[in-house]
Amino acid sequence: MHIALIALSGVRAHNPELTALGLTLPGFVERGKTVASLPSLSLLTLAALTPDEHDVSYHEVDDITDVDELPECDLAALSTYSAQVLDAYALADRFEAAGVPTVIGGPHVTALPNAALRHCTAVVAGEGEVVWSNVLADAAAGSLGGIYDARGHEYDLAEAPVPRFDLLEPDRYNRVTVQTTRGCPWQCEFCAGSILLTHRYKRKPPANVVRELRSIKDVFGRPFVEFADDNTFVGKAYGRALMDAIGGEGLHWFTETDISIAEDDQLLAMMKAAGCAEVLIGFESPTPSGLDGIELTRNWKRQRLDRHTEAIQTIQEHGIAVNACFVLGLDGDGPQVFDAVAAFVERTHPFDVQITVLTPFPGTPLYERLLEAGRILHPGDWSRCTLFDVNLRPARMTVEELEHGLVDLGRRLYSEEATSRRRRGFKADWRRGRNRARSGSPA
Numbered sequence: 486m487h488i489a490l491i492a493l494s495g496v497r498a499h500n501p502e503l504t505a506l507g508l509t510l511p512g513f514v515e516r517g518k519t520v521a522s523l524p525s526l527s528l529l530t531l532a533a534l535t536p537d538e539h540d541v542s543y544h545e546v547d548d549i550t551d552v553d554e555l556p557e558c559d560l561a562a563l564s565t566y567s568a569q570v571l572d573a574y575a576l577a578d579r580f581e582a583a584g585v586p587t588v589i590g591g592p593h594v595t596a597l598p599n600a601a602l603r604h605c606t607a608v609v610a611g612e613g614e615v616v617w618s619n620v621l622a623d624a625a626a627g628s629l630g631g632i633y634d635a636r637g638h639e640y641d642l643a644e645a646p647v648p649r650f651d652l653l654e655p656d657r658y659n660r661v662t663v664q665t666t667r668g669c670p671w672q673c674e675f676c677a678g679s680i681l682l683t684h685r686y687k688r689k690p691p692a693n694v695v696r697e698l699r700s701i702k703d704v705f706g707r708p709f710v711e712f713a714d715d716n717t718f719v720g721k722a723y724g725r726a727l728m729d730a731i732g733g734e735g736l737h738w739f740t741e742t743d744i745s746i747a748e749d750d751q752l753l754a755m756m757k758a759a760g761c762a763e764v765l766i767g768f769e770s771p772t773p774s775g776l777d778g779i780e781l782t783r784n785w786k787r788q789r790l791d792r793h794t795e796a797i798q799t800i801q802e803h804g805i806a807v808n809a810c811f812v813l814g815l816d817g818d819g820p821q822v823f824d825a826v827a828a829f830v831e832r833t834h835p836f837d838v839q840i841t842v843l844t845p846f847p848g849t850p851l852y853e854r855l856l857e858a859g860r861i862l863h864p865g866d867w868s869r870c871t872l873f874d875v876n877l878r879p880a881r882m883t884v885e886e887l888e889h890g891l892v893d894l895g896r897r898l899y900s901e902e903a904t905s906r907r908r909r910g911f912k913a914d915w916r917r918g919r920n921r922a923r924s925g926s927p928a
Contacts, residue, residue, distance in 0.1 A: 486539045486540070486558075486559040486560055486621075486624060486625055487539070487540045487541075487542070487557070487558045487559050487560075488532075488535065488539055488540065488541045488542075488558060488559070488560045488561075488562060488621075489541075489542050489544060489556040489557075489558035489560070489561045489562070490525070490528040490529075490531065490532055490541060490542065490543045490544065490562050490564075490652075491528075491544045491545075491546060491556070491561060491562065491563045491564070491576070492524070492525035492528055492543075492544070492545045492546070492563075492564050492565075493546055493563065493564070493565040493566070493569035493570075493572055493573045493576070494525075494545050494546065494547050494569070498871050498873040498874055500873065500874055500875075500888065500892075502892050523658075523660065523661075523662050523711060523713075524543075524545070524653055524658060524661065524662065525543075525545075525564050526648060526662045526663075526664060526713050527564050527590070527591070527613055528543065528562065528564050529543065529648035529649045529650060529652060529653075530613075530614060530645060530646065530648045530649075531562065531613055531614070531617050532648070532649035532652060533646035533647060533648050533649045534614060534617050534618070534646055535617075535621065536621070539621065539625075541649070541652065542556060542558070542652070543649070543652040543653065544556055546572070546576065548572075549572045549575055549576050552576065552579075555579060555580060555583060555585070558585060559585070559586075559624070560585070560586055560587075560588070560624045560629075561577070561580045561585050561586070561587045561588070562587075562588050562589075562590070562620075563576065563577060563587065563588070563589045563590070563605075564589075564590050564591045565589065565591045565593060565594070566591060566592060566593060566870070567592070567593040567677075567846055567847065567867045567870035568867065568868060568869075568870045568871045569868075570591075570593045570594070570601075570867050571867060571868055573589060573604075574601070574603075574604040574605075575604075577589060577604045577605040578604050580605075581604070581605065581606065586606040586607070586624060586629050587604075587605040587606050587607075588605060588606060588607040588608065588609060588620055588624075588629070588633075589601050589604070589605045589607075589608055589609070590608070590609035590610075590613045592677045592682060592846070592848065593846075593847060593848075593867065594608050594609070594610065595609075595610045595611055595636070595682060595848065596677075596846075596847040596848025596849075597847055597848070598610045598632045598634075599632075602631070602632065606629050606630055607620065607623075607629050607630055607631060607632070607633060608631075608632050608633065609633050609635065610632055610633070610634045610635060610636055611634060611635030611636040611637075611638070611682060611683075612635045612638070612639070612640040612682055612683060613635065614635075614640045614644075614645065615635035615638045615640050616633040616634070616635045616638075619633055620633055639683060639684075639685055639687075640683075640687075641687075642664075642666075642667060642687045642688065642689040642690075642693070643689065643690050643693065645664075645689060645693065647693075647696050647697050647700045648697065648700075650697075650700050650701050650703075650704045650705070651700075651703075651704055653704065655704055655705050655706075655708075658705075658708070659708070659709065660708060660709040660710065660711050660739075661701050661705060661708050661709075661710055661711070662710070662711050662712070662713040663694060663697045663698060663701070663710055663711075663712055663713065664689065664712065664713040664714060665688070665689050665694050665712050665714055665717055665727060665740075666686065666687060666688050666689065666712075666714045666715070666716065666717055666719075666723075667682070667683055667686070667687040667689075667714070667715075668682075668683045668684070668685055668686040668687055668715060668716075669686060669715040669716040669719070670686045670716070670719055670782075671716070671743070671780050671782075671783065671785050671786070672780055672781040672782050673767075673769075673779050673780050673781070674779055674780070674781055674849065674850045674851045674854075675779070675812065675843060675844065675845070675846070675849060675851040676715070676849065677846040677848060677849050686716075686719060688720065688723050691723075691726050691727045691729070691730035691731070692730060694727060694730065694731060695730050695731060695734065698710065698731060698734050698736060699734070702734070702736070707735060707736060708736075709736075709737055709738065709739070709762075710736050710737070710738040710739070711738065711739045711740070712738060712739070712740035712741070714740055714741055714742075715741060716741060716742055716743055717740045717741065717742050718740075718742040718743075718745070718746050718752065718756075719742075719743070719745070721745075721749050721752055724746075724749075724752050724755075724756075725751070725752055725755055728752070728755035728756055728758070728759045729755070731759050731760070732755070732758055732759040732760075734759075734760070735760070736760050737760045737761075737762045738760055738761060738762065739761075739762055739763045739764070739765070740761070740764055740765070741764065741765045741766070741767075742764050742765075742766060743766060743767070743786075744766055744768075744789060744792060744793065744796040745789075746764070746800065747792070747795070747796035747797075747799040747800050750799075750803075753799070753800060753803040753805065754803060756803070756805060757803050757804050757805055761805050762805070762806060763805065763806040763807070763808055763836065763837065764800065764805055764806075764807060764808065765808040765810055765837075765839070766796075766807060766808070766809060766810065767786075767810045767812075768786075768793055768809050768810060768811055768829075769786060769810070769811060769812045769815065770811060770812065770815055770817070770818055770822065770825075770826075771790075771793070771811070771822075771825045771826055771828075771829040772817065772818055772821075772822060772825055773787060773790055773817075774817035774818065775815045775817040775818040775822060776790060776815075776817070777817055778816075778817070779815065781850060793829075793833070794832065794833050797809065797833045797834075797835050798833070798914055801835070801836065801910075801911050801914035801915060801918070802914050802915060802917055802918025802921070803915075803918055804915045804918065804919075806835075806836030806837065806911055807835040807836055807837070807911075808835065808836065808837035808838065808839055809829075809830065809833070809835040809837070809838050809839070810838075810839040810840075810841070811826050811838070811839070811840050811841070812841055812842070812843050813826075813840060813841070813842050813843065813887060813890065813891055813894070814842050814843035814875070814877065814879045814882075814887045815843055816879075816880040816881070817880075817881070818881060818882075819881035819882050820881075820882045820886050820890060822890075823890040823891075823893065823894045826840065826894060826898075827894060827897050827898065830898060830903075830907070831903075831906075833910075834906065834907045834909075834910025834911060834913075834914075835907060835910075835911070836907060836908065836910075836911040837907070838898050838907070840891065840894055840895065840898065841872040841873060842872065842873060842874070842875050842887065842891055843877060843879075844870055844871075844872050844874075844876065844877075845861055845870075845876065845877055846870055847867070855877055860877050860878040861876060861877055861878075862875070862876050862877060862878065862884070863876055873891070875887050875888050875891075
C-alpha cells in the first residue's frame with residue numbers, strides 16, 4: 486500500500502478584530518501559529534512504525550480550499566486538532582468519495598469518535614502507536630472500519646521508534662519537534678493534551694531522545710528544537726539525566742514546564758548548558774481566585790502563586806527566557822484580571838508572554854461542565870477552538886468584556902514599547918545572574 490499521512494495545520498481566529506490585531510502585533514498569536522506550523526510528530530512516528538512493505542508520504546494542509554488534487558494513495562491517514570477538524574472531515578469526505586479508505590486520529594476524534602466516523606472509514610481513539618499495526622493489517626486486507634480504540638492501553642515511550650524526519654522538507658520548517666515526556670500530573674480541567682490521550686505521566690529514556698536529535702541533525706543540520714511535552718521537568722532526577730544525555734548535541738531548544746524548575750539551580754544550570762533557550766510556563770492567572778480549583782487532583786498552582794515573581798527572575802538569571810502563559814476567562818476571574826495580568830507582566834518582565842481565552846475542548850472536564858450548565862455559546866462549532874475565540878459565557882464577566890479585554894490586553898502587551906521593556910528586563914536578569922556567578926554570591 487501507499488499511505489498518505491496528512492496533517493491539518495493552521496490557526497485562524499474568527500474574531501476579525503483579533504485577526505487584524507494579530508497582523509499588526511505579531512506577538513499576539515505568534516505562539517499559536519508556531520504550534521500550528523510544527524510538523525506532526527504523531528504522523529512521523531506512525532510512519533516509523535509502518536513496515537517497509539508499505540510506502541509512505543507526508544503532506545501538510547493549511548487550507549483545504551487550496552487542495553486541487555488529492556495525493557494518490559491506497560490509505561489516507563489524517564491527524565487533526567479541534568480547530569481544524571471540520572476541514573479534516575471535508576478532506577476525508579473527498580477521499581472517501583474517490584474510493585480511498587480514510588482513518589482520522591488526534592485528541593478531537595478521541596473525544597468524539599462516532600462523529601468522525603460519519604466522514605471516514607476508521608477512527609483511532611487514544612495513542613495511535615498502540616493500534617497502528619491493526620489499522621495497517623485491516624487496510625491491507627480490505628477490512629478497515631470502525632473505531633480502533635487505544636484508550637486504556639498505555640503506550641511505553643521506551644518502545645517509540647525514531648520518527649521519520651527524513652519525510653520532511655528541511656526548508657519548510659524553522660523548528661522541529663521531539664517528545665521527551667507525555668502527559669502532565671497536574672491535570673488542569675481545561676487541558677485536552679494531558680487528559681485525552683494518556684492518564685499517566687510518561688518519560689522517554691534519554692538515550693532514545695539522543696537518537697532522535699541525531700536523526701534530526703542528519704536531515705536539518707542544527708535546527709531549533711521544540712520538545713513536544715506538556716511538562717518536561719516534573720521529575721528533576723529525570724530532567725538532570727536528560728540534560729546529561731543531550732548536553733553534547735549542540736542544539737538550542739524550547740519546552741513547556743512549570744515553575745518548580747526555579748527551585749533547582751543545578752537543573753537550571755544544566756538546562757542552559759544543554760542549549761535551553763526558552764521555557765513556556767502556564768501561570769494561568771495572577772489572582773488567587775483565578776487559580777483556585779482549576780486542577781482536577783490538586784491545587785498545586787494556587788499554592789505557589791506567591792513564588793511566581795521570584796521564579797521568573799531565577800529562571801531568567803540563568804539565561805533561560807520565560808514565556809509566561811495566561812488563560813483569560815477563568816471562573817474565578819472578573820474584568821479586573823486584564824489589569825492584573827498587565828501589572829504582573831510589567832513587574833516580572835518575562836521575555837515572552839502568551840494570552841489565550843479559556844477554551845472548552847471536547848472531551849475535557851471543562852467542556853462537560855460548561856455544556857451541562859448551558860454556558861457554551863456555539864456547541865459543536867469546533868472551528869472556534871482556536872484559544873483566541875470566546876465560546877463560553879464567563880462566570881464573572883460578560884462575553885463582550887472578555888472579548889474586548891483580550892484585544893485590549895493584547896494591544897498593551899504586544900506593543901513595540903512593551904515588548905522592548907520585557908526584552909530589557911530579561912537581559913537585566915541574565916546580566917545579574919552572570920555577575921552573581923562571577924562573584925560567587927548565593928542565588
